[in-house]
Amino acid sequence: MPAPERRIFDSPCKSVCRIDERVGWCIGCKRTRAEIKAWSTASSSEKRDILARLPGRAAAEPELLAGGGS
Template sequence: MPAPTLQIFNSPCKSVCRMDDRFGWCVGCRRTRAEIKAWSTATDGEKMAILARLPERAAAETRLLSEGGS
């Protein structure tokens, strides 16, 4: 029987590391403090779930900023 496929997820960190309180996430990677803290011990499934949330956060941030939100 073949060995199961190993999933490895690199951190989405962009080395900006500054929290934006307007949004509640890092301006670089768009993860919350809890997600950043949990990343090193998260399962592949948990990492996939975190990564899946990031595009919508980017879109929400863009929408808010384009509407003149501060």
């Protein structure tokens, strides 16, 4: 069964909540500290912008952690 579609006000939090300093974002949800802090007061447009950045971070993370981004 496919996962339900995410609504814009749903947090992308995965309950991992650990910032990896090598990449600068949470290893669970891929948000930065600033994005996590701003989430509860962010507008729908700001949330869409944050959510749009997450797939690119997830795709880049293995290379960055392997040292390819330095």
